[in-house]
Amino acid sequence: MVNLKSGFGAAFSRTAVLAVLLCGCAAGPDFKRPEAPNAKTYAPKAMPDETAKSDVAAGALQKFDPSRNIPYDWWTLFQSPELNSLIERAFKANPTIESAQAALQQAQEYVNAQRGYFYPTVGANFTPSRTKLAGNMGGNSPGVQGNGDIIQTYSNPGGPAPFNAPVYYNFYTAQVNVGYVPDVFGANRRQVESLEAQANFQRYQLEATYITLASNIVAAALQEASLRAQIAATESIVGSNRDALAIMQKQKDLGAISALDVASQESQLAQAELSLISLSKQLDQTRDLIRALAGNRADQDVPETFTLASLHLPEDLPLSLPSKLVEQRPDVRMAEEQMHAASAQYGVAIANRLPQFAITGAWGGNADTIGMMFKTGGGFFNLAANVGQTIFDGGTLKARSKAAQQALVQAGAEYRSTVITAIQNVADTLYAIQYDAKSLAAAARSENAMRLTRDLTKKQYETGYVNYQQLLTSEQNYQQSVIALIQAQTNRFGDTAALYQALGGGWWNRDKMADAGNKGSTGDKQ
Numbered sequence: 001m002v003n004l005k006s007g008f009g010a011a012f013s014r015t016a017v018l019a020v021l022l023c024g025c026a027a028g029p030d031f032k033r034p035e036a037p038n039a040k041t042y043a044p045k046a047m048p049d050e051t052a053k054s055d056v057a058a059g060a061l062q063k064f065d066p067s068r069n070i071p072y073d074w075w076t077l078f079q080s081p082e083l084n085s086l087i088e089r090a091f092k093a094n095p096t097i098e099s100a101q102a103a104l105q106q107a108q109e110y111v112n113a114q115r116g117y118f119y120p121t122v123g124a125n126f127t128p129s130r131t132k133l134a135g136n137m138g139g140n141s142p143g144v145q146g147n148g149d150i151i152q153t154y155s156n157p158g159g160p161a162p163f164n165a166p167v168y169y170n171f172y173t174a175q176v177n178v179g180y181v182p183d184v185f186g187a188n189r190r191q192v193e194s195l196e197a198q199a200n201f202q203r204y205q206l207e208a209t210y211i212t213l214a215s216n217i218v219a220a221a222l223q224e225a226s227l228r229a230q231i232a233a234t235e236s237i238v239g240s241n242r243d244a245l246a247i248m249q250k251q252k253d254l255g256a257i258s259a260l261d262v263a264s265q266e267s268q269l270a271q272a273e274l275s276l277i278s279l280s281k282q283l284d285q286t287r288d289l290i291r292a293l294a295g296n297r298a299d300q301d302v303p304e305t306f307t308l309a310s311l312h313l314p315e316d317l318p319l320s321l322p323s324k325l326v327e328q329r330p331d332v333r334m335a336e337e338q339m340h341a342a343s344a345q346y347g348v349a350i351a352n353r354l355p356q357f358a359i360t361g362a363w364g365g366n367a368d369t370i371g372m373m374f375k376t377g378g379g380f381f382n383l384a385a386n387v388g389q390t391i392f393d394g395g396t397l398k399a400r401s402k403a404a405q406q407a408l409v410q411a412g413a414e415y416r417s418t419v420i421t422a423i424q425n426v427a428d429t430l431y432a433i434q435y436d437a438k439s440l441a442a443a444a445r446s447e448n449a450m451r452l453t454r455d456l457t458k459k460q461y462e463t464g465y466v467n468y469q470q471l472l473t474s475e476q477n478y479q480q481s482v483i484a485l486i487q488a489q490t491n492r493f494g495d496t497a498a499l500y501q502a503l504g505g506g507w508w509n510r511d512k513m514a515d516a517g518n519k520g521s522t523g524d525k526q
Contacts, residue, residue, distance in 0.1 A: 026186025028347020051437035070506035082304035093295025107199035175364025187351035194344035208330035211505035328504030
């Protein structure tokens with residue numbers, strides 16, 4: 001038994017060593033990361049490094065600093081405790097985060113599963129059996145004891161059996177099976193490489209999910225703040241129109257104006273009320289969105305409310321170079337990992353066209369009693385190697401190889417398209433920030449002029465120089481300019497938040513922030 005086992009083990013070891021020596025370089029191209037774009041700016045002409053300034057809320061001058069890093073919790077730069085707490089809760093409760101985390105874990109387990117093919121497969125089985133032989137067989141017939149065990153064989157060629165009773169006997173087989181497929185041409189290595197790239201894809205997808213969720217919450221909070229301010233201004237417009245209508249009704253009763261004038265004013269009031277209804281609907285829908293982003297039920301409100309006055313406009317803005325942008329944007333990194341996976345799959349397709357190797361072995365024993373299975377004469381082993389090469393398959397493997405090659409070409413083109421779109425996204429946002437500042441300055445001038453006009457008209461009304469209708473018109477025009485100012489302020493906040501998202505959202509600083517927090521916690525304890 002010992003000699004048999006050691007002989008099998010030595011033979012298998014020599015075969016395994018030989019298989020390992022046969023393993024050379026993996027088939028197919030080795031993946032190389034694409035070169036980063038060498039552009040220094042986001043436009044043919046250099047953009048200004050600072051924005052316009054205006055003396056109103058959210059009118060601060062903003063400067064772009066290429067050396068400034070992007071914090072992971074960039075939304076805290078708006079200095080809103082309500083916004084911070086809402087995003088922190090959403091990260092824990094929103095199901096899109098849980099889904100992305102599960103997808104990442106699944107991809108990592110697929111990698112672990114594929115790595116298992118680098119090792120031999122070992123299995124064991126035990127097969128007990130009991131057999132009945134017919135008792136009417138001629139020729140050689142075994143004799144049996146009373147307990148059913150076979151004791152000898154009688155020779156009676158061509159004659160009747162020396163007994164007419166059936167024969168029963170037991171038989172036992174136990175063995176260990178070993179199978180190993182050496183990765184001679186790297187098919188499994190390429191498959192693991194592909195799955196690792198897919199796991200990295202899911203990791204960047206998780207980061208993108210965090211960034212998108214935070215950005216959506218910031219946008220929804222800004223929308224709520226803007227709508228609340230616009231509703232307040234529109235309510236003033238509605239009130240002015242109601243006052244005007246009441247005055248005109250009295251004037252009509254006195255015969256000073258016609259019914260047409262009253263109808264015209266009723267139309268203006270209805271239009272203002274329609275605007276108010278539309279804004280109120282948008283506010284309720286925005287609150288619904290905020291509850292959904294926070295992971296709340298429809299009947300579970302969030303305690304936070306938002307106003308423009310509670311938000312601070314970040315003044316020092318980061319501006320990564322295009323060569324750095326491809327490292328920071330999760331969507332670009334995802335496209336890169338897709339290209340990496342396609343490159344590895346091309347290697348798998350090439351390796352499948354080459355000879356396939358396999359080694360199998362078994363060691364065990366068998367006997368009619370368990371105690372005799374591994375005694376002298378009961379043991380057995382086998383060791384086999386196999387090399388197979390497809391000679392004809394109708395061009396299947398060749399076509400799959402070409403298809404994998406084209407998938408790599410497609411992934412490369414999609415990567416370049418993603419990079420172009422990412423750079424365009426940043427450029428659009430930079431332009432938006434510049435023009436937002438100019439628009440806000442213009443809106444501020446308009447609001448200031450309309451406020452002055454209203455104040456002067458009010459004085460003229462008090463002295464009897466103009467009528468009340470003219471005063472109400474000046475008030476309505478002023479409130480319209482306030483609404484335009486609110487929208488300009490909202491755009492400035494929104495496009496500033498969009499810049500942080502366009503530059504990658506600072507996900508690479510997540511671990512640094514966690515480490516700093518841990519050190520801080522340790523220091524507090526000490």
